[in-house]
Amino acid sequence: MSNAAVDYRPMWTGLGLNLDAHDALLGVLSKAYGDIFMSQKKRPEGMAYFDFVMSEVHGLRIKELLDGKKEGRKVIGTYCTFVPEELVLAVNGIMVGLCAGADFATDEAEKLLPRNTCSLIKSTFGFKLGKVCPYLEASDLVVGENTCDGKKKAYEVLSPLVSGLYVMDLPQMKGADGRNLLKIEYVKFMRKLEELAGVTVTVKSLKAAIAVVNAKRAAVQRLASLRSADPAPISGLDGLLVNQVFFYDNPERFTASVNKICDELERRIAAGEGVKRAGTTRLLVSGCPMAVPNWKVPYIIEGLNAVIVGEESCVGERGSRGAVDASPVTIDGLIDGIVDRYLKIDCAIFTPNQERIEHIKEIASRSKADGVILYGLNFCSPYLIEAMGIEKDLEKAGIPAIRIETDYSQEDAAQIRTRVEAFIERIRD
Ligand code: BJ8
Numbered sequence: 001m002s003n004a005a006v007d008y009r010p011m012w013t014g015l016g017l018n019l020d021a022h023d024a025l026l027g028v029l030s031k032a033y034g035d036i037f038m039s040q041k042k043r044p045e046g047m048a049y050f051d052f053v054m055s056e057v058h059g060l061r062i063k064e065l066l067d068g069k070k071e072g073r074k075v076i077g078t079y080c081t082f083v084p085e086e087l088v089l090a091v092n093g094i095m096v097g098l099c100a101g102a103d104f105a106t107d108e109a110e111k112l113l114p115r116n117t118c119s120l121i122k123s124t125f126g127f128k129l130g131k132v133c134p135y136l137e138a139s140d141l142v143v144g145e146n147t148c149d150g151k152k153k154a155y156e157v158l159s160p161l162v163s164g165l166y167v168m169d170l171p172q173m174k175g176a177d178g179r180n181l182l183k184i185e186y187v188k189f190m191r192k193l194e195e196l197a198g199v200t201v202t203v204k205s206l207k208a209a210i211a212v213v214n215a216k217r218a219a220v221q222r223l224a225s226l227r228s229a230d231p232a233p234i235s236g237l238d239g240l241l242v243n244q245v246f247f248y249d250n251p252e253r254f255t256a257s258v259n260k261i262c263d264e265l266e267r268r269i270a271a272g273e274g275v276k277r278a279g280t281t282r283l284l285v286s287g288c289p290m291a292v293p294n295w296k297v298p299y300i301i302e303g304l305n306a307v308i309v310g311e312e313s314c315v316g317e318r319g320s321r322g323a324v325d326a327s328p329v330t331i332d333g334l335i336d337g338i339v340d341r342y343l344k345i346d347c348a349i350f351t352p353n354q355e356r357i358e359h360i361k362e363i364a365s366r367s368k369a370d371g372v373i374l375y376g377l378n379f380c381s382p383y384l385i386e387a388m389g390i391e392k393d394l395e396k397a398g399i400p401a402i403r404i405e406t407d408y409s410q411e412d413a414a415q416i417r418t419r420v421e422a423f424i425e426r427i428r429d
Contacts, residue, residue: 006059032295046264096248100120146170182343210338220246223239224320244292276305290315297406357394361394
């Protein structure tokens with residue numbers, strides 16, 4: 001997936017990538033992207049921008065990061081939506097999500113991690129050990145976080161493998177003590193960024209950064225609300241792709257591109273047009289994050305007579321809802337606004353986490369979903385355990401739900417297809 005006209009190999013060599021392994025990875029990704037995305041019918045024209053971004057995901061965007069580094073900007077790689085992009089932008093840094101959405105070098109990863117570790121964590125290691133992630137290699141600081149037990153312990157193992165791993169502590173409960181902890185951690189992280197970048201955060205720089213990220217979130221929220229139309233104006237696969245690119249792209253360019261798609265979708269909706277006919281079964285997908293290029297389950301769902309109308313996920317509404325209050329006039333006040341916004345993320349690592357079920361119901365109702373697919377990665381205790389209670393709760397509320405537990409392999413694709421097909425039939429009966 002790179003522009004054939006430009007030879008990025010010297011750049012990748014400079015980053016220490018294993019070129020043969022990287023070529024093999026890009027070959028597989030490129031084919032998957034063509035099969036999954038380019039074969040869709042009635043895509044919005046604005047998705048051409050996202051096709052371009054994906055075609056250059058290891059090319060032009062990496063060059064932009066390296067050009068930024070030459071100008072003295074720092075690249076901050078992250079694995080969790082709890083890392084505030086506002087703070088990174090306030091020191092003129094660039095934040096990127098790190099690759100964790102495909103099986104790669106799993107045998108190597110399993111020499112360091114138990115087999116019964118979730119695919120997302122194994123993937124993080126596989127991409128590092130296989131030397132195929134230019135984002136990771138371009139990062140000046142890699143930020144881990146104290147979230148689930150798997151990640152927490154995996155960062156101890158990852159630490160000697162990457163230069164500059166910084167682990168942020170996160171609360172697991174949302175009372176006053178939890179809020180205090182998050183604020184302390186965000187201030188510590190801001191100091192770390194200031195030291196790394198040699199830049200002091202000012203009220204002006206932080207306000208400007210908040211405005212950029214709020215605009216980016218507002219654009220994806222606008223897109224999410226347009227998906228409530230019937231017929232759905234955009235496929236779930238394309239909706240997910242936008243949510244995935246959210247973590248990689250230049251934020252201002254991303255915002256403009258999403259708003260452009262929204263303008264187009266508004267015209268589509270006014271004309272009564274959509275990607276599938278009105279009345280197609282509408283599904284909400286809820287659960288573990290789907291990092292690039294984890295498209296397996298949405299591809300299966302939309303290959304059937306169904307359309308995905310929302311993602312209750314960190315790569316989706318859980319990660320992008322809300323806004324930071326930009327009105328305070330002190331750094332402390334602005335940090336409070338950041339803490340308040342991020343503390344609303346209802347990740348399953350929190351206990352209790354009742355607001356997540358309310359949030360799922362709210363999205364299901366707004367997006368006019370006919371049912372909810374509770375998506376969980378094998379061995380992910382926080383989401384798999386929550387899913388059992390949520391399934392019962394949703395069914396009790398009259399919202400059909402099904403739990404799908406899977407990994408990044410294709411081995412269970414036929415079985416998932418059969419189960420989703422039966423679920424759609426149950427909804428339609
Ligand atoms: S805020 S969801 S991005 S931690 S799938 S590694 S939970 S065992 S990813 Fe997450 Fe931040 Fe929460 Fe969001 Fe562990 Fe589960 Fe694996 Fe997971």
